[in-house]
Amino acid sequence: MTSMNQPFLSAVALEKTFTLHAQGGQTLAVMRGLDLSLARGECLVLAGPSGIGKSTLLKMVNGNYRISGGRLTLHFGSEGQGRDGRTGDGPDGEEHDNGRLELADLPAQAWHVLRRDVIGYVSQFLRVVPRVSARDVVMEPLLARGADEQESRQRAETLLARLNLPERLWSLAPGTFSGGEQQRVNIARGFIAEHPLLLLDEPTASLDAANRDVVVSLIQEAKARGTAMLGIFHDEDVRDRVADRLLPLEGHMGTASEEKL
Ligand SMILES: Nc1ncnc2c1ncn2[C@@H]1O[C@H](COP(=O)(O)OP(=O)(O)OP(=O)(O)O)[C@@H](O)[C@H]1O
Ligand SMILES: [Mg+2]
Numbered sequence: 618m619t620s621m622n623q624p625f626l627s628a629v630a631l632e633k634t635f636t637l638h639a640q641g642g643q644t645l646a647v648m649r650g651l652d653l654s655l656a657r658g659e660c661l662v663l664a665g666p667s668g669i670g671k672s673t674l675l676k677m678v679n680g681n682y683r684i685s686g687g688r689l690t691l692h693f694g695s696e697g698q699g700r701d702g703r704t705g706d707g708p709d710g711e712e713h714d715n716g717r718l719e720l721a722d723l724p725a726q727a728w729h730v731l732r733r734d735v736i737g738y739v740s741q742f743l744r745v746v747p748r749v750s751a752r753d754v755v756m757e758p759l760l761a762r763g764a765d766e767q768e769s770r771q772r773a774e775t776l777l778a779r780l781n782l783p784e785r786l787w788s789l790a791p792g793t794f795s796g797g798e799q800q801r802v803n804i805a806r807g808f809i810a811e812h813p814l815l816l817l818d819e820p821t822a823s824l825d826a827a828n829r830d831v832v833v834s835l836i837q838e839a840k841a842r843g844t845a846m847l848g849i850f851h852d853e854d855v856r857d858r859v860a861d862r863l864l865p866l867e868g869h870m871g872t873a874s875e876e877k878l
Contacts, residue, residue, distance in 0.1 A: 624654040624692055625845040626678065626814060632686030633673055647673055651687070651869045657813070660836065660846040660859050665866035671849045672741070674866070675816045677720075678847060679738045680728040684721040691718040691735065691814070733761050737812030739820045743803040745792045751777065751802045752787045758810040769809075776805040780831055796823040808835050815839060817848035821855050833858050 633648040647670045655661050663671040676682040677689065694716030723731070732738070737758070746754070755773040760766065777787055780801040786794065791802050800823045807815065817836075821829045829852065836859045839846065850856040856863075 623656065623694065625657045626653075626655040626689075626691055626847070628653045628687065628689050630687035631674075631677070631684065631689055633670065633677060633682065634685045648866075648869055649686075651866070653864055655814075655845050655847060657843040657845050658840050659861045660840060660848060662856055662860040662863050663847065663849050663866060664863045669866045670869065671866060672818055675738065675818050675847060675849070678814075679736055679816055680720070680723065680731065687721075689720040691720065691731075692716060693718065733758070735812055736814045736816065737807050737810060738816045739803055739807035739818060741818045741820075741822060743791060743799040743806075745790070745799070747792060748790050750788045751782065751791050751794070754791060754802055755805040755809055758806060762810065772809055773805065776809055777802070779835075780805055781828060797825065797828065800824060801828060804832060804835070808839065811839070811842065811844070813844060815844050815846045815848075817846060817850075819849050819851060821850065821852055829855055 629652055631648060631651040631653075633646075635645045635647065637643045637645060651674070653661065663674060665671060673682060677684055718731075743754075752770065752773050755777060756766075756769045759769040759772065774787065778784070782798060782801050782805075786798065791799050794802065800820065804820050807817070807820070821832050824832065833855060836846065836848075840859075846859075848859065850859065
């Protein structure tokens with residue numbers, strides 16, 4: 618079996634229904650029958666109007682929202698085979714014999730390991746932690762893996778410089794930064810650890826043209842090293858430059874098919 622066409626992430630008949638506990642337990646069905654397949658080195662862009670469920674899908678893949686039905690699966694098979702003869706490189710004790718990891722109903726500890734080692738997420742807005750400097754915010758994903766501090770700092774600064782964040786801001790907490798400055802800190806934090814799967818929720822929404830170009834380059838470099846990406850980009854120019862395929866979410870309260878670019 619070759620690894621070329623194997624998906625790294627797949628969804629089959631994925632479903633999401635929110636239960637609004639604060640509103641008498643009413644339910645809100647937002648997704649049904651969603652299928653997708655994402656390979657290493659591929660960027661699949663979620664499309665569709667506001668409220669269709671794009672961010673919801675990213676949050677399901679990131680383990681922030683519970684999966685209501687269907688399957689969402691990571692496939693580790695192709696990478697693990699060459700390394701030590703085992704078929705999986707999932708978090709310890711969680712890999713299946715054939716290198717598949719089913720994401721529905723994973724225990725919280727497994728999500729912690731997955732987000733550290735496998736799934737990177739650039740949310741639309743930076744979650745600001747008081748008194749933590751921009752440099753430390755960016756370094757943190759590497760330090761969490763036990764990386765060398767000096768080297769982590771170096772990589773953080775290289776990324777912040779590439780994203781044109783003025784050096785005088787590096788040691789300040791991002792709480793008072795402009796929207797675009799916070800977004801660039803968030804992007805640097807998302808890209809620094811080179812996760813094999815990257816989720817991007819409108820990462821260029823608050824950026825000027827020059828910084829959008831930097832983000833496009835970061836995405837293209839990630840693709841070249843085999844990163845699988847699931848992204849949302851409202852900017853059509855950026856979308857055209859990074860998307861290998863579009864996945865329109867319209868009709869996923871019913872059915873729809875993927876659109877080849
Ligand atoms: N935590 C939640 N609880 C209840 N409903 C939610 C929750 N999160 C999202 N929804 C609902 O799910 C639907 C999809 O929302 P989502 O944020 O995924 O849309 P989107 O496609 O990302 O839209 P936009 O382009 O505006 O960001 C919306 O109707 C929203 O109200
Ligand atoms: Mg959204």
